[in-house]
Amino acid sequence: MIQTDGAFGRPTRHAPPLLNARHAEDYWQQATRCIDLVRRKMASVDRPFTGAHPEELKRLFEGIDLDAPLGELRPALEELERVYLDDAVYFHHPRYVAHLNCPIVLPGILAEAILAPINSSLDTFDQSAGGTFIEQSLIDWTANRIGLGQDADGVFTSGGTQSNLMALMIARDHYGAALADHGDNKHEGLPADYRRLRILGSEVSHFSLQKSAAILGLGYQAVMPVACDDHFRMDPAALKARLEECLAMSLIPIAVVATAGTTDFGSIDPLEEIAALCRAHGIWLHVDAAYGGGLLCSRRYRHRLAGIEHADSVTVDYHKTFFQPVSCSAFLVRRRSDLRHVTHHADYLNPLCQAEAGTPDQVNKSLQTTKRFDALKLWLTLRIMGADALGEMFERVIDLAGEAHDELARHPAFEVLLDPPMSTLVFRYRPADLCETELDELNAYVRAALSRNGEAVIAATRVDDKRYLKFTLLNPDTRLEDLTAIVERIVHHGRAWCEAQAPTRAAAS
Structure with a gap:
């Protein structure tokens, strides 16, 4: 047989780089290199985002020919680091407080390492076996927590x-x-x-x-x-x-x-x-x-x-x-x-006789046909950490939102919209003597400056047609000191904007 230079090197007609018993060792070696790359990037991240603009990132893709494979993992990872990882948005950083993106628990990531290579499809039992019962068990667990009944x-x-x-x-x-x-x-x-x-x-x-x-x-x-x-x-x-x-x-x-x-x-x-x-x-x-x-x-x-x-x-x-x-x-x-309203029986996949015999095919309840085994992530998390640990993590960010609200409410240059009911805080920087149009421009500038400088990633919204900033807190590792530091940078950039606008405002008056 013609040999290859590794399961994920240059494939030949006789030994394609498929995950199977023949390539199990290659899988281990190559996966370890990928994991090590992520480990090194996570350990070295010192800001949630580099501030790269779309046009700057777009230029990194110029000259990449997808019809000209690199042939080996090493150069492919080097390229991936350059076009993706170097400028990725890192949700685990304590000063990422923008959208409803959470840092993720280790059991969930470990589950990905299992479900991806096995690649079960949870549409029918004959493609997933025990995976079907894991998903169903979690549905039952959630329904019980909600109180929906038997x-x-x-x-x-x-x-x-x-x-x-x-x-x-x-x-x-x-x-x-x-x-x-x-x-x-x-x-x-x-x-x-x-x-x-x-x-x-x-x-x-x-x-x-x-x-x-x-x-x-x-x-x-x-x-x-x-x-x-x-x-x-x-x-x-x-x-x-x-x-x-x-x-x-x-x-x-x-x-x-x-x-x-x-x-x-x-x-x-x-x-x-x-x-x-x-x-x-x-x-x-x-x-x-x-x-x-x-x-x-x-x-x-x-x-x-x-x-x-x-x-x-x-x-x-x-x-x-x-x-x-x-x-x-x-x-x-x-x-x-x-759920019958989403059910359709196909003889080649989930025939009616199969359902009547009691086979638990998840496709009978789903808009999707092919279904990823995403349930394994929550299953492994509950089996290792337990639900109380997850609840305590969420409680920490809810408490943090309350603390941040009290701090901002005491600051004379900030307007806080409401006491946060969960972990989201809506506010705006509002120095004196600015009209609504100027306040909108100021807060838009502040948000962009934070991101461009890699200091923080925060969100924005409009309420009553006025622009507001927003902290969405989902990271239990974020501390009040992190939010205080972001607020200080908001004030810094806000004052810089006001100083830059001063001549124009003076001329207009």
Whole structure:
């Protein structure tokens, strides 16, 4: 047989670099080199981002010919370090406080090292075997933590957007199936009155509601925003008024989406009151707990999810507040029979007779066919660390958000929007004598300067058409000293901007 220069060197016709018994030792050696590269990069990172601009990174790819392979691992890793790792955004750094990206626990990473090479596909039992039961066990565990009852079920998904899409699709089809003159949407398409269907969510709910409505053939106009209170929680009185408005206009509300952890504010809608209204009107209640789902593991803050047990369906993102690698998420329903709306039997994959015989094929509950074994990450985490440890990590960032709020609230040059309900803090730098347009420009400049200099990565949003900055805290290793240092740099860059604008402002006055 013609030999190769390593399983991941130059392949020949007779020995392609496939992971198998013949190449097990090569796999070990090459994987170790990859792990060592990551180890060295993680150990040397001294800032969350280098500040590289898109155009600067784009130039690194000039001259790379994907039809001219490098042939060996070493030069490929050297190239990868240059085009990716050197300028990656490192979520584990304590001064990355931008989006809902968490540092990840070691058991989750170790699970990736197992699930990737075995490469199980969890759509059918005959491709995954025990993996099916691991995923199902975690669905049952999560449903129990939520309090959905013994008939609950669900499936792992790619993330909150897919889970929310599934929720609204099932709510739509649940309505269609109940019509006396309509078979079901899968076979007959949308009912004649589909243009009157409405989805109600708070005015700060996730944008995936609009995306889902469009995908489901209902259009953006189907999503009716419900006003919030001063703490950016859905106002039950406003929801009641919206439902009455629907009745008066002959519109058909098919779902209410309550949010347990809004992206911008971390606010949790009053789930008990919303659930009562949904029961009174016979409307599907979906709770988007993609962010707030981590409270299910918290002993001190679990009560903030009171009422979630009344939901018809729930979204949970383990790759946010359970500290798991992307992607790791789930969609759950109170009644397992509702998952029939996503089921389709194919003779070559999941025939009906197989389901009738009791074979647990996850594809019967999923929008995806091929399904990665993402459940292994949470499984290994729970088996090694336990749920309490995850809850304590989330509690630390919630506590930190409160401490940071108190510090900023005492600072005369900062405006803090609200006491954080979870781990997100919304504020802006507001020195005296600046108009709203200038404040917007100032805060945009500050955020860009922090990133460009590699000092910190923070987020931004708009509230009442005003620009605000945002700390999204998901790193238990971040300390108040880190946030204080970021605030000091905000003040530094803000003063520099004001000094640069002073001549222009003086001339204008």
